[in-house]
Amino acid sequence: MIPSSVSIIYIKHPDIKRQICKKCRCILVDNVSAKMKMKTKNKSKLIEWICNICKTKKTFPADRNKDHRVWLEKPEAVVEVIS
């Protein structure tokens, strides 16, 4: 009886919705399946993702997350969901 909790954690994580390409539905990981660029527009920071597979651009504000690292790279992001 081993619960498959890992996949549930990833689905429940609110940020993963932003990190999935709308077109090809691959998970966008910087330097792996996508390229991440920081942009500044009207004094607000934006993160632009470009999917390596379908070249779709995805932009969202970066102000909520001042740490520019991807949540997938942060182990504490997963711990936060478990607790």
Ligand SMILES: [Zn+2]
């Ligand atoms: Zn894509």
